Amino acid sequence: MDVLSAKLATASPRFRATLASLENFGTPPQPDGIIFPQLYYFFLHPWTPIVFAIVYFFTTKYLSANSDGKNRITGKRWKVVVVMHNLFLAVYSAWTFVSAAPLIFSAFARSYVADGLTGLTHTFCDSSLAFWSNNTFSRVAYLFYLSKFYEVVDTAIILAKGKRVGMLQSYHHAGAVISMGYAFRSMSMPAWIFVVFNSAIHSIMYLYYVASACHLPFPIFLKKNLTRLQITQFLVGGSLAVSYLFIALPNTRPAHLQEALAPLFCDMTHALGSSTLNVTSLEFAAREQLVEARVGGSCLVTPNQRLAVWINVLYLIPLTYLFLSFFINSYRKSAIGQGQLKSSPTETKSVKAE
Template sequence: MTNTFTRLRATRLQSWLPSLISSKSFFTSALRSADRPPSQRPAVGASSIFDNVVAEKVQEDTTFPIGTEKAEAKEYRFSTANFKASPQKLNMLARQIRGLPLSEAIAQMTFSPKRAAVKIRHNLAFAQKNALLQKGMKSEGLVVSQAWVGKGQYSKRIKIHGRGRMGVMHQSKGEVKIKQTTSSPLFVACIFLHNLALAVYSGWTFYHTFTVYRRNLKTMDFWTVWCDKSGDFWTSTLGLYGYYFYLSKYYEIVDTIIILLKGRKSSTLQTYHHAGAIFTMWANINYAAHPIWVFVILNSFVHTIMYTYYAATTLGLNPPYKQYITRLQLTQFFVGQCIGASYFLVSNGPTRGGECFTRAGPRFAIGSVMLYVAPLIWLFVEFARRIYGKRKQA
């Protein structure tokens, strides 16, 4: 009896199987279970910012009958867990961009070698998009007023038996605030006149000092002009124009005042540059150090180009050679260091008539310039790397 019932069930199953295989529902379910491609985890570094990310978006699988194109599952995941960056590191980067123009802050985070800078950059881009599209702000004058990162709330306990907060996962929380800075027409006009005045003055200083120095090289012996033992160049030209150049360093502090009035902060580079220039020029004028001609001629030439560029940007123009001005500044520092070092290396040969420095005052003055320029080169290189450098590949 049992064998007869078993043979009957097998006969019915063989009769139903062809119709079941030809049904559409079987094809669909088989494709969903067997042909669905496995989901891929995102690579490290491919995720977006903290809480300001687009929600996880998964494209639905589309099924087709067997024999046609297979379905492809596409997943777009955004997870902050891929970034192993502590809030302390993120806050260190956030402090660097407070008070900076928004475009400059984005560029600084773009070329930063820190992997955590990707989070800050995406937050800045999100804030910029929100300000332009939703708040109706203009792209000009956007400044980062606040930037900070915190641990946020504890969202999930990984291990129930952990002690204290051990094993608790938290979601990083970041906030970026930007503000629109507007300048009155009178303020813009004052900035333009300030930059134009420094450009004209720097060009005037360069023309007079360089012309006299070149004329002396044509009419006198090289070592006589190089050391200026007679003091003719200092008495006729360099002493007067060098003193004016020293006074102009006080007026250049207006650059920092303008930045503060715009709601931005003065960088370490700018503060050190202005303070060091005042002290070194005072030392060289006080001790009548002849090698200061290098500083006066080269720096006045660079400032003529630089302040002309600043005056053009005040009028709304954007000349594309800003990075070349930074390179020109670095070039003058390297050339000045080499020439300054050569004054300490001149020997007492018969054709040279002795050393250029006969007193301790000029030695101290030129030595102070070289010590001041050495950290300045490093600050300018770091500035150029942050703004114009190439981003390192992860």
């Protein structure tokens, strides 16, 4: 992508910083309102998620293989700790979904209404960097990436209970850290799929864990279909992610795209000595320059963005297989259990008769 710095001098600081990072394959500008801001560049180092995932995976396998089966977290206090862990992740996942989904889907809808399929495609590909230069979206995506580090506490709880950790659990957590890390670092637009879909499923899943631990009622439909929902997430999300590799932006420029995406633009009132209306028009003009430069080009503009998509897709293929195997095995066990229940009245009668 051509360097547009001179043409974009009137744009907001965050937009200019985001564009510069994209052009130079650098780290995205740090969002406001994140936790541990001093560690931002450490977590976005290319080796951080890889090293963490490798250490986590092999440590888990070693501890699992040498487990003595003894439950080390018995008692009410530990139960409270486990419940609070699950409750935190349920609430956090719901917050992530509520923060990201309306932002993204409303932008898709406004773009389609304003410019039809052309506008929707440009927004789907974030051709004007409306999403990645938006502080809310980048903050939510970054915190979601950090949450993948914290989620390995699930594995620690399983090990502390003296249980073995299967390949599904260890592969799931290790791959999620790498996949989301590279998606965020490269500012790859398919990251929204991971954020929205996964946060929706996790809000349900962790709420179920809380309800189960506290012996509270939980919707039977959701309980029975959690694994189905996860598999659907992988199939639909993976297909959407792959589509980014093949989509090309339309050859026509959307006429009303910037007006449709105006709610996403940040830093509109930076110090230019102009009125807010003037600043907004300058921001629109700057983003129009970028959109015009990208007309007819690829949806993904850098090798790093394409690499992030491939990492995600290659991660999802084995993960979907593992979940399908888990689902089939669980279904078989359920069918066997129901068969035993059906035969139990006859067996009971024969025992009583004797």
